[in-house]
Amino acid sequence: MGDRIPIAVTVNGVKKEAEVEPRLLLVHFIRDDLGLTGTHVGCDTSNCSACAVLMDGRVIKACTVLAVQADGREILTVEGLSKGGRLHPVQEAFLVKHGLQCGFCTPGMIMSAYALLRENRHPTEDEIRKGISGNICRCTGYAQIIESVQQAARSKQW
Amino acid sequence: MIAGGQSLIPLMKLRLASPSLLVDINRIPGLNRIEESGDLLRIGALTRMAEVEASTLIRERYPIIHDASEVIGDPLVRNLGTMGGNISHGDPNNDMPAVMLALGAEFVATGPAGERTIRARDFFTDTFTVALSIDEILTEIRVPKCLPRSGGCYLKLEQKVADFATAGVAIQVRLVKGGVCKEIGVGLTAVGPTAIKAAQAEDWMRGRMSIDSAAVRELARLAGEESNPSADIRGSSAYKKQVVALLTGRAFRKACERARGDS
Numbered sequence: 001m002g003d004r005i006p007i008a009v010t011v012n013g014v015k016k017e018a019e020v021e022p023r024l025l026l027v028h029f030i031r032d033d034l035g036l037t038g039t040h041v042g043c044d045t046s047n048c049s050a051c052a053v054l055m056d057g058r059v060i061k062a063c064t065v066l067a068v069q070a071d072g073r074e075i076l077t078v079e080g081l082s083k084g085g086r087l088h089p090v091q092e093a094f095l096v097k098h099g100l101q102c103g104f105c106t107p108g109m110i111m112s113a114y115a116l117l118r119e120n121r122h123p124t125e126d127e128i129r130k131g132i133s134g135n136i137c138r139c140t141g142y143a144q145i146i147e148s149v150q151q152a153a154r155s156k157q158w
Numbered sequence: 159m160i161a162g163g164q165s166l167i168p169l170m171k172l173r174l175a176s177p178s179l180l181v182d183i184n185r186i187p188g189l190n191r192i193e194e195s196g197d198l199l200r201i202g203a204l205t206r207m208a209e210v211e212a213s214t215l216i217r218e219r220y221p222i223i224h225d226a227s228e229v230i231g232d233p234l235v236r237n238l239g240t241m242g243g244n245i246s247h248g249d250p251n252n253d254m255p256a257v258m259l260a261l262g263a264e265f266v267a268t269g270p271a272g273e274r275t276i277r278a279r280d281f282f283t284d285t286f287t288v289a290l291s292i293d294e295i296l297t298e299i300r301v302p303k304c305l306p307r308s309g310g311c312y313l314k315l316e317q318k319v320a321d322f323a324t325a326g327v328a329i330q331v332r333l334v335k336g337g338v339c340k341e342i343g344v345g346l347t348a349v350g351p352t353a354i355k356a357a358q359a360e361d362w363m364r365g366r367m368s369i370d371s372a373a374v375r376e377l378a379r380l381a382g383e384e385s386n387p388s389a390d391i392r393g394s395s396a397y398k399k400q401v402v403a404l405l406t407g408r409a410f411r412k413a414c415e416r417a418r419g420d421s
């Protein structure tokens with residue numbers, strides 16, 4: 001298994017230092033070492049993106065990056081979106097538009113939607129569909145997820 | 159060795175790969191540039207697919223590369239997956255190898271003995287096997303600079319986003335006055351043990367005075383014949399050959415439109 005390697009990762013604005021096995025996946029570091037269980041493991045085969053987080057501002061699959069590769073980088077998880085007890089507009093939109101059923105894909109869906117809207121504040125429906133095309137939802141058929149992203153795009157609360 | 163890791167880490171999670179040592183090359187500086195210099199387009203091996211997708215230079219002058227960059231994996235995969243990895247992994251299901259065959263690209267291999275270049279047509283030796291030595295890494299992709307009246311297109315059929323292609327076809331053409339197809343490159347994805355250069359189809363079309371619908375049908379037929387697909391959940395071998403032929407016709411017409419500046 002090899003020696004543990006020291007890493008320093010800024011997670012939701014807070015610098016976290018740890019010693020990790022080189023084989024540890026970032027998602028397990030986030031969930032098991034940091035206790036941030038909002039980031040989900042949906043598939044374990046890199047297909048579903050329930051584990052989506054932002055690394056240095058770009059949305060990635062936390063299950064397809066090693067924790068040691070995140071050394072020195074900034075991670076944003078779904079827990080880092082709300083400010084002062086107020087939901088982020090993307091979270092609020094998923095609540096208002098009911099963009100979920102079982103909710104398992106929701107953290108990843110929200111992070112992909114957040115990343116999309118940071119790049120493009122007024123996406124077309126087609127751009128939204130492409131933007132979340134890596135995130136699999138097995139309940140909704142996506143219609144209300146699209147509406148949630150559109151609602152978030154209209155929000156003045158960003 | 160790990161770069162974007164979007165193929166290797168899934169393989170490791172499935173225990174199909176269990177490397178005892180991994181060297182992470184992500185922090186090597188200077189390997190993520192996209193630039194035209196001299197008569198070449200140079201793309202650093204660590205350029206992320208999302209950077210290729212967002213590049214105005216690529217979209218405007220090398221649309222065949224842009225087409226492929228948009229359909230590789232999904233947006234999250236493209237944020238990490240690299241140009242060099244998509245090529246040097248040697249997976250026949252990857253999209254850039256066929257594009258590079260169509261473009262007549264060369265790859266720069268760097269090792270203890272220095273640099274050498276390897277032509278795309280000599281690079282893909284077998285499934286998951288490429289012409290890099292054990293002590294070499296791919297550092298740069300070199301594509302002949304886009305000439306006037308040239309254009310290309312990459313099309314693939316996939317059942318869903320981030321699935322392997324049923325088949326993919328890359329075509330680059332250069333036209334000259336009178337509608338003559340002066341140069342053509344044809345690369346095929348996911349229909350053989352490696353990406354395939356459809357040389358017979360190319361030879362047939364190169365220099366042809368008329369590129370009417372009968373000529374395009376024959377080009378498509380030849381490309382289908384040169385493919386060597388396996389039957390799997392995505393279809394029978396015969397079906398996939400037909401998909402290759404269909405995509406070849408469509409990609410050729412689109413490449414010609416782009417070469418003429420119609421789109």
